[in-house]
Amino acid sequence: MSQDYVIEAFLRDDQGKGASRRLRREERKIPAIIYGGEKDATPVAIWHNELKKALENEAFFSHILTVKVDNGTEETVILKDLQRHPYKPILTHADFQRVDRNHEIHVNVPLHFTNEDTAVAVKLQGGAVSHQMNEVEVICLPQHLPEFIEVDMTDVAMDQVVHLSDLKLPGGVRIAALQQGEDHDQPVVAIHKPKGTKADEAEDAEGGEGEA
Numbered sequence: 001m002s003q004d005y006v007i008e009a010f011l012r013d014d015q016g017k018g019a020s021r022r023l024r025r026e027e028r029k030i031p032a033i034i035y036g037g038e039k040d041a042t043p044v045a046i047w048h049n050e051l052k053k054a055l056e057n058e059a060f061f062s063h064i065l066t067v068k069v070d071n072g073t074e075e076t077v078i079l080k081d082l083q084r085h086p087y088k089p090i091l092t093h094a095d096f097q098r099v100d101r102n103h104e105i106h107v108n109v110p111l112h113f114t115n116e117d118t119a120v121a122v123k124l125q126g127g128a129v130s131h132q133m134n135e136v137e138v139i140c141l142p143q144h145l146p147e148f149i150e151v152d153m154t155d156v157a158m159d160q161v162v163h164l165s166d167l168k169l170p171g172g173v174r175i176a177a178l179q180q181g182e183d184h185d186q187p188v189v190a191i192h193k194p195k196g197t198k199a200d201e202a203e204d205a206e207g208g209e210g211e212a
Contacts, residue, residue: 005063008047009046030091048091058147062109078096078099082094082095104139107138130191140172156191
């Protein structure tokens with residue numbers, strides 16, 4: 001992984017809605033919780049703007065993070081949940097789950113679609129790319145967690161659908177949905193001829209003549 005993320009945190013004793021409001025308003029921090037593993041859940045507070053800036057990088061969501069707590073401890077975590085204000089650009093709460101090298105984790109990883117414009121079905125045949133997913137849940141050990149999964153569109157043909165089972169995964173990584181059986185092999189992306197093209201109009205006309 002190309003970047004290390006370190007989050008500064010402060011133990012939080014005062015809890016409840018009123019305490020959380022004061023934390024956000026007066027200290028510019030937000031409440032958070034660190035849970036999982038064999039330890040008790042630890043309520044902490046983190047700087048709002050520090051977390052908001054980190055979230056600008058897509059990789060933050062699928063990265064192993066280090067939380068440094070002001071009592072001198074460090075926690076190795078992933079960001080499991082994030083709550084935001086319903087209409088203001090404000091974060092309100094964060095959940096961090098502890099991880100260790102010997103236990104698999106479930107994490108949503110972004111999909112990066114490459115070579116869409118140069119795919120033959122797009123460049124020469126006038127097809128349009130249709131995305132059904134932009135991220136996928138994977139299962140792996142923390143040290144195998146990818147920042148993203150690449151989906152190369154170069155050889156995707158017209159009307160071909162790329163499914164979860166078609167994705168090329170790094171070693172040690174599995175797709176969560178596929179562990180539930182073939183019925184969960186969902187579509188990820190496809191290339192189709194856009195509706196309203198001359199070819200579509202010709203097909204509609206032929207269909208109408210046949211019916212007549």
